[in-house]
Amino acid sequence: MKGAPSRPGSAAEVAEAVRGAELVLPRGGGTKPALWSVEGADVLDLSTLSGITEYLPSEYTVTALAGTPLAEVEARLAAEGQYLPFDPLLVAAGSTVGGAVAAGANGPGRLRYGGLRDFLLAVTFIDGRGEIVRGGARVVKNAAGFDLPKLMVGSLGRLGVLTECTFKVFPHPESCATLRVAGMALDEAIEAAGRVGAGAVEIECLDLVHGLAGWDLEIRIGGRSFALDARLKRAADLLDTDVATLSGDADVTHWRTRREFGWASPDTSVLKLPLTPATAGALEQVLADLDASQVARVYSAGIQQAFVAWPAERVADLPALDHALTQSKLTALALRAPAGAGNQPVLGYRTGGELLRRVEQALDPAGRFGRRA
Amino acid sequence: MTTTDAADFLDALTRRLGPDRVLTGAAPMAAYESDALTAFRARPRAVVLVDSAEEVVDVVRLCAGANVPFLARGSGTSLSGGSLPVHDGVVIAMNRLNRILEVDPVRRTAVVEPGVVNLAVSDAAEPYGLYYSPDPSSQSVCTIGGNLAFNSGGAHCLKYGMTSNHVLGLEVVLPDGEVIEIGGDSLEGVGPDLVGLFVGSEGLFGIATKITLRLLPKPETYFTLLAAYDSLAAAGEAVAAVVASGLLPGAMEIMDNLAIEAAEAAVGAGYPLDAEGLLIVELEGEEQQVAAESELLLEVVRKSKPYLEHIASDPDDRMRIWKGRKSAFSAVGRLSPDYIVQDGVVPRSRLGEALTKIQHLGEEHGIRVANVFHAGDGNLHPLILFDGRVEGELERAEELAGEILRLCIDLGGSITGEHGVGMEKRQYLGEMFGEADLDAMRRIRMAIDPGELANRGKMFPDAEAPALLSHAPHPLEAAGVISRE
Ligand SMILES: Cc1cc2nc3c(=O)[nH]c(=O)nc-3n(C[C@H](O)[C@H](O)[C@H](O)COP(=O)(O)OP(=O)(O)OC[C@H]3O[C@@H](n4cnc5c(N)ncnc54)[C@H](O)[C@@H]3O)c2cc1C
Ligand SMILES: Cc1cc2nc3c(=O)[nH]c(=O)nc-3n(C[C@H](O)[C@H](O)[C@H](O)COP(=O)(O)OP(=O)(O)OC[C@H]3O[C@@H](n4cnc5c(N)ncnc54)[C@H](O)[C@@H]3O)c2cc1C
Numbered sequence: 001m002k003g004a005p006s007r008p009g010s011a012a013e014v015a016e017a018v019r020g021a022e023l024v025l026p027r028g029g030g031t032k033p034a035l036w037s038v039e040g041a042d043v044l045d046l047s048t049l050s051g052i053t054e055y056l057p058s059e060y061t062v063t064a065l066a067g068t069p070l071a072e073v074e075a076r077l078a079a080e081g082q083y084l085p086f087d088p089l090l091v092a093a094g095s096t097v098g099g100a101v102a103a104g105a106n107g108p109g110r111l112r113y114g115g116l117r118d119f120l121l122a123v124t125f126i127d128g129r130g131e132i133v134r135g136g137a138r139v140v141k142n143a144a145g146f147d148l149p150k151l152m153v154g155s156l157g158r159l160g161v162l163t164e165c166t167f168k169v170f171p172h173p174e175s176c177a178t179l180r181v182a183g184m185a186l187d188e189a190i191e192a193a194g195r196v197g198a199g200a201v202e203i204e205c206l207d208l209v210h211g212l213a214g215w216d217l218e219i220r221i222g223g224r225s226f227a228l229d230a231r232l233k234r235a236a237d238l239l240d241t242d243v244a245t246l247s248g249d250a251d252v253t254h255w256r257t258r259r260e261f262g263w264a265s266p267d268t269s270v271l272k273l274p275l276t277p278a279t280a281g282a283l284e285q286v287l288a289d290l291d292a293s294q295v296a297r298v299y300s301a302g303i304q305q306a307f308v309a310w311p312a313e314r315v316a317d318l319p320a321l322d323h324a325l326t327q328s329k330l331t332a333l334a335l336r337a338p339a340g341a342g343n344q345p346v347l348g349y350r351t352g353g354e355l356l357r358r359v360e361q362a363l364d365p366a367g368r369f370g371r372r373a
Numbered sequence: 374m375t376t377t378d379a380a381d382f383l384d385a386l387t388r389r390l391g392p393d394r395v396l397t398g399a400a401p402m403a404a405y406e407s408d409a410l411t412a413f414r415a416r417p418r419a420v421v422l423v424d425s426a427e428e429v430v431d432v433v434r435l436c437a438g439a440n441v442p443f444l445a446r447g448s449g450t451s452l453s454g455g456s457l458p459v460h461d462g463v464v465i466a467m468n469r470l471n472r473i474l475e476v477d478p479v480r481r482t483a484v485v486e487p488g489v490v491n492l493a494v495s496d497a498a499e500p501y502g503l504y505y506s507p508d509p510s511s512q513s514v515c516t517i518g519g520n521l522a523f524n525s526g527g528a529h530c531l532k533y534g535m536t537s538n539h540v541l542g543l544e545v546v547l548p549d550g551e552v553i554e555i556g557g558d559s560l561e562g563v564g565p566d567l568v569g570l571f572v573g574s575e576g577l578f579g580i581a582t583k584i585t586l587r588l589l590p591k592p593e594t595y596f597t598l599l600a601a602y603d604s605l606a607a608a609g610e611a612v613a614a615v616v617a618s619g620l621l622p623g624a625m626e627i628m629d630n631l632a633i634e635a636a637e638a639a640v641g642a643g644y645p646l647d648a649e650g651l652l653i654v655e656l657e658g659e660e661q662q663v664a665a666e667s668e669l670l671l672e673v674v675r676k677s678k679p680y681l682e683h684i685a686s687d688p689d690d691r692m693r694i695w696k697g698r699k700s701a702f703s704a705v706g707r708l709s710p711d712y713i714v715q716d717g718v719v720p721r722s723r724l725g726e727a728l729t730k731i732q733h734l735g736e737e738h739g740i741r742v743a744n745v746f747h748a749g750d751g752n753l754h755p756l757i758l759f760d761g762r763v764e765g766e767l768e769r770a771e772e773l774a775g776e777i778l779r780l781c782i783d784l785g786g787s788i789t790g791e792h793g794v795g796m797e798k799r800q801y802l803g804e805m806f807g808e809a810d811l812d813a814m815r816r817i818r819m820a821i822d823p824g825e826l827a828n829r830g831k832m833f834p835d836a837e838a839p840a841l842l843s844h845a846p847h848p849l850e851a852a853g854v855i856s857r858e
Contacts, residue, residue, distance in 0.1 A: 058616055059720050059751075081619050104566065117566050118538045133813040134806065139718045141750040142787040143524045143573055144794055144805055145832070146814045147537065150569025159565060171619035194479055198502065200593040200659040224665035231661050274559035276480045304560040333563040352555040352567045355547065355578075355821065359565070362820035363813065 005043035011124060011132050011163040017044055018161060019130030024368050026157040028067060028099025041370070044161060046098055052076055053164065060140055061121060063166040066098030073097065073167075083172040085113040087205075089259050089335060098162040104154025105272050105335055107259035108205035108220075111301040119168045120149045125160035128364025138166045151359065154333075156345060158369045159360065173222030176204060177247035178254060179236055183213040186284065190277050190303065192217055192239055197302060201235045205255060208299040209263070220255065261336060264296050264309035269318075270336040271347070273306040275299065279330065280306070286324045290317060312338055322347040374439065379418075382439045386421060386463075389431050396420040405464050408449040408456040412713075412767070413796050417458035422466045426486075426544065426582035429465060433580065434550035436463055442829040445580045447488060447516030452714055453789070454796025455523060455575055459829045465580065467518050473497045474583070481588045482541060482558050487518030487581050494586060503588040506533045509791070510699045517584055524573035526791035528624045528698065531749040532657075533589065535791065537572040542585035545571060547578070548822035558585050570817075575793050576828035578821050592623070592657035596667040597691045600679035601648035605629055605744075608650030609725040611677035612748045615654060616721065618673045620666055623657035625749030629728075631708070632701045632745045632756075639704035642697025645681055652679070652748070653698055698745070702756055705743040709758035711767070713774050717781030718790040721751040730780055731755050738773045740766075752790035753781070779804065794832045803834040 005027065008014040018024055025041040046067035054063040057080040064073055070084075070091045077083050087109030088100050101123070106115040113119075122136035125148075135148025152162060184192065189208050196219055197206065205220035217239075221231055236243045246254055257263065261270050273283060280303055287293050287308075296309040310318070325332055325348030332347040360367075374382070387395045396402050397419045407414045418441065423429050429445075436443045442462035449456050458464050470488040477483070478501035483494055491512040494505040508527035509515055515525070521543075526535040533539075542556035556568035571578055602608040608627050615622065628636065628651045633644045644651055656663050656670060674682065685691040706712050719727045728744060731753075735742040741758045755777055759770040778788045778801045788794070788801045803811060815833060818825070 056720070056722070058613055058722050060616070061720075104562070104564075106561070110560070113532070114534060114538055115560065117569055118534055127813055131809045131813065134810045135813075137718070137787040137805070139720055139751055139786045141526065141530070141535070141718050141747070141752050141790040143526075143535075143789045143791050144787050144798075145802060145810070146817060147524070147569055147573045148813070150537070150566040150572075153566040153569065154563060155565040171621055174619070198478070198590065200590070202658055202662065223662045224669070227661040227665035231659065234659075234661070272561070272563070274557060274561035274563060276482075276559050278477075278480055279559075301560070331563045346563055350564065351557070352553055352564070354551055354553050355545070355555060355567055355571075356565060358820040359567075359570070359817055362816040 005045035007045045007048045009048050011126065014044060014049070014161050014163055015126045015130045015132055017042070018126050018128070018368060021368060023370055024161065025370075026098065026102070026161040028096030028102070029069060029094035046096065046161070049163060054138070057082060060169050061138055061166055062169055063122070063138060063164060064097045065164050066096065066162040068097045070095050070097060070100055077169055078172070081172050082169045084119065084167060085170045086110045086116040086119050087259060088116070090261065092256070092260050097165050101152055101162055101165055102155055102157050103333070103335065105333065106301065106305075108207050108255065108300045111206055111304070112202070112204045113170060117150050117153045120153060120165060121168050122166035123149045123152050123162055124164040125152060125162045127160045128366060128368045132163075133160065136166070140168050159363050160369070173204065175225045175228055176220055176222035176251055177228060177232055177245055178218055178220045178251050179232060179239070180244045180246060181217045181239055181241055182244070184215045184217055186215050186280070189215040189217045190280060193303060194277060196235055196238050199235065199238050201231050203302070206302045207258065208303065210297045220251070258298070261307070261309075263298065264307070267312040267338050268296070268309035269315075269334055269338065271308045271310055271332040272335050273308065273330055273332045275303055275306050277303045282328045283330055286321070286328050286330065289324060290320060308332070318347065325349060374441070378439065382435065382441060383419060385435050386419060386432065389435070390421055390423070390428060394422040394424075396422070405446065405449070405458060405466070408451040408454060410452055410454040410457070410795070410797055413454045413457045415458045415460045417464045418461045420464040420466055422469055424469050426470070429470075429580055429582050430546050430550055430552055432463065432465055433546050433548065436826060437549045437824070440824060440826070442826045444576050444828040445487070445518060447519030448490070448514045450511045450515045451519065451523070451795055452716075452792045453794060453798060455793050455828075455831060456519070457796050462829065467516065470582070476501065476588070478503065480558055483586045483588055485517055485584050485586060487516060487584060489517050491515055491517060491520060498588045502591055504591050505586055506539055506589050507536045517586070518581055521572045521581060521584065522574065522576045523791065523793040526747070526752070528626055528747060530747070531625065532621055532623050537569060539587045540568055540572050540584060541587055543568055543571060543581050544583035545578070546580045546582055548824070548827040556585065560587065575795065575832050577818055577832060579827050593659045594657070594663050595685070595691055596656040596663050596670070597685035597694055598654045598670065598674060599644070599683040599685075599694055600652045600654070600674050600677075601645045601681040602650040602652065602679050603648070605650040605728055606725045607677060608652045609728070609748065611652055611674055611679070612724070613722060614673050614677055615670065618669060620656070620670055620673070622654050622670070622749065624653065624655040625747070626653045626698055627651065627744075627746055627748040628698065628701055629744040631741065631743040632705055635704035635708055635743065636697040636701045639707065640696050640700050642693050644697055648681070653694060701745045702754070705745075705756050705758070709741070709760065711759050711761040713757045713770055714792070715753065715755050715757070715774050715777050716790050716792045717753050717778050717786060717788055719751050719753065719781050719784045719786040721748070723784045724748060724751060727753060727780060727784055731777055734773055734776050734780070738769050740770060740773055742773075747790070750790070751786065775801065796831055799832060799834050802832065
């Protein structure tokens with residue numbers, strides 16, 4: 001890394017910094033830049049580009065500068081009974097608006113209404129030529145022009161430096177509670193998850209958590225307080241086994257811990273893998289083949305994604321994991337990584353390379369954002 | 374292109390597809406000369422009827438090799454001129470690519486070819502208790518390929534979103550004939566959201582040949598409430614109150630007096646004829662939850678003092694209410710020989726202001742405007758009534774349409790919520806976005822398609838426009854097969 005990070009205070013200053021640099025690395029709240037530090041890059045620290053610029057509860061929209069901590073956004077929304085339904089990760093850890101968009105990752109709650117991609121309405125970013133570009137509109141529905149906001153989701157700082165983002169928000173369910181069945185076999189848990197999922201009860205979160213005694217199935221239900229008990233009972237009846245219930249603060253804390261990766265030891269790399277109930281078996285096989293069947297992991301959001309905690313002492317096996325995932329057509333993104341865990345955020349199978357190459361060429365012709373991943 | 378080159382190109386198409394599936398000449402191609410924005414017409418060089426993805430690839434490669442522009446065409450129901458042929462280009466008709474390749478109840482996905490009709494996906498999912506959520510009112514004819522090119526919506530997009538929120542994976546033929554796969558069958562992905570970029574790109578990035586869609590479980594029950602007000606503003610305030618209450622209805626729609634009157638005359642939905650504003654709010658989901666929410670909804674709506682309320686008593690009654698709403702546009706169309714539909718968006722809280730201004734603008738121009746709109750997401754559908762046979766009326770109607778779009782921009786909204794920019798709104802894209810924004814979009818377009826072969830001339834303000842003809846109902850609409858929303 002080159003010199004001290006610059007700390008631009010406006011989009012224009014970011015644009016200027018980009019124009020003056022050969023290689024730029026945007027950083028949001030990232031406390032541990034080890035994983036994605038790029039040799040010789042100018043680091044743009046966006047933490048000073050911070051603040052909610054517009055919040056219109058009646059429009060279901062909130063706009064914030066890219067360096068705004070998500071914790072601040074969530075607190076403002078909560079005061080009006082609203083929330084970010086994609087359930088951002090690592091909020092307490094200091095995750096920022098821009099970082100969340102660039103990482104494109106979602107928590108277990110994305111099951112109910114969709115992921116960050118579905119809730120990002122507008123963006124302002126600085127492209128690789130140092131131009132200030134806006135895409136989308138600050139209203140909940142819009143079909144004008146190319147959908148640049150979606151393009152920025154998961155772009156990992158490679159297509160532009162985000163300076164401002166507008167999200168759609170929703171009213172928060174009045175109350176939530178969680179049903180839990182412990183110690184199931186994976187097949188059994190997937191089957192039960194499918195049964196509950198296919199039932200009428202609408203689910204906020206559905207996670208399978210790997211533990212010493214097998215898999216725990218956790219189902220969170222939310223809505224009007226008045227109807228909650230009846231709905232919990234209805235879902236529990238479908239499980240047809242011993243069910244424990246978490247409610248109130250215990251429920252809230254439980255899911256907070258999940259999205260802060262409190263279940264994974266701090267020295268592990270936490271990987272996210274897109275999944276379906278049908279491909280969970282393939283991931284299990286990859287882990288078994290690498291003698292890693294005991295690693296902590298969660299199959300989250302209705303088994304649409306896995307979070308896998310890769311142990312620090314097995315860092316040397318990451319290339320083998322990369323290879324095995326590619327063979328099984330699975331992809332992984334490192335969402336948290338300890339120092340020394342290598343500098344490759346994406347492992348495994350990739351698609352769309354040719355289209356992405358052309359888009360990069362358009363937005364960053366000189367390669368100022370690097371050609372990583 | 375010289376005459377010999379042109380003949381060679383047609384020969385090559387014919388060798389690949391056979392003479393029956395390469396249409397040339399005025400008569401066979403007449404049906405393809407325009408879409409549902411009938412003001413524009415253009416004569417293509419040829420129309421080809423493809424049967425497989427491989428044929429799409431080969432046709433695109435032939436076009437790229439000969440530098441001939443092309444576009445995919447679904448059912449041609451675009452309201453913005455999106456499927457208008459490119460002059461002297463090739464129209465690739467996708468309707469025969471209409472196989473549903475797979476419905477997977479465990480993953481809750483459907484893999485379809487692009488020519489599959491929107492409603493056919495829900496029909497195929499029905500046995501598993503699933504459905505495909507986006508519901509444009511043209512859903513019985515429009516194709517998934519067209520839907521994804523425009524990111525189409527419908528009345529029920531407030532809660533679960535538009536087309537883009539339901540497309541997981543794509544196989545795409547890029548404009549030079551290269552085939553790529555993007556996305557997958559999971560709701561999650563890694564890397565820039567290329568599927569998200571492709572959806573809504575109005576055919577400018579190439580042709581989708583295989584599409585993985587997300588299916589949702591069918592709601593167990595609905596609660597549909599009709600409330601009549603003596604002013605449009607009061608109906609608008611009721612929407613604001615519902616939003617403030619923390620409820621998230623599946624749909625919130627408003628119709629004005631002219632629209633109510635026309636819908637009543639057309640289908641007899643039982644709407645109160647004297648209402649100035651009619652609100653339809655629908656809750657959907659599981660029984661206990663909807664029961665609890667409906668109490669709150671009634672309480673909130675009653676505070677807004679409608680002079681009449683009606684709760685759908687059974688599924689038939691619900692269908693009747695929706696039939697009135699969904700037929701409203703074609704019904705209003707009967708009041709006038711011609712009409713233009715706009716679909717600008719304004720912030721929800723400025724709906725009242727927008728409607729008042731639209732009314733004034735109409736009066737200034739001496740043109741009647743009816744309103745039916747997706748109030749929940751601020752998506753207006755002003756219907757501008759005119760008579761194309763009267764000298765100058767079309768021009769005045771176009772002018773009014775433009776002023777309405779500018780109004781939407783001024784109020785902080787968008788020029789289109791779901792119908793796309795196409796041919797019609799190109800000049801307004803540059804008013805909504807700045808030069809640097811458009812330039813970034815143009816650079817992406819040029820990097821993907823340097824020859825501008827895919828749907829040339831659409832979306833960007835600087836492209837050349839064909840001559841205006843007249844606004845008449847889409848042939849399918851005249852036949853009563855579809856109606857506008
Ligand atoms: C490769 C990678 C490594 C990570 N490592 C850690 C970690 O060690 N510890 C941890 O707590 N979380 C880590 N995260 C998780 C990530 O920080 C969270 O998911 C969070 O949402 C990102 O917010 P942030 O503000 O912390 O962003 P950062 O962690 O600072 O950045 C994450 C990614 O986003 C890019 N980025 C950040 N801001 C912008 C912007 N304004 N415009 C464009 N791109 C931007 C960065 O270049 C980087 O690629 C990592 C994420 C990624 C993608
Ligand atoms: C009466 C009426 C009611 C309507 N109601 C609604 C409504 O409620 N909501 C709404 O959003 N729209 C509505 N529309 C507009 C229209 O139906 C939609 O835009 C629809 O998605 C168009 O589908 P299509 O198959 O007719 O596409 P076409 O008109 O044939 O094509 C539209 C665009 O899609 C492109 N395209 C087609 N196939 C592909 C492919 N495979 N790959 C890439 N690009 C492709 C074409 O090139 C063109 O640019 C209505 C239209 C009418 C006439």
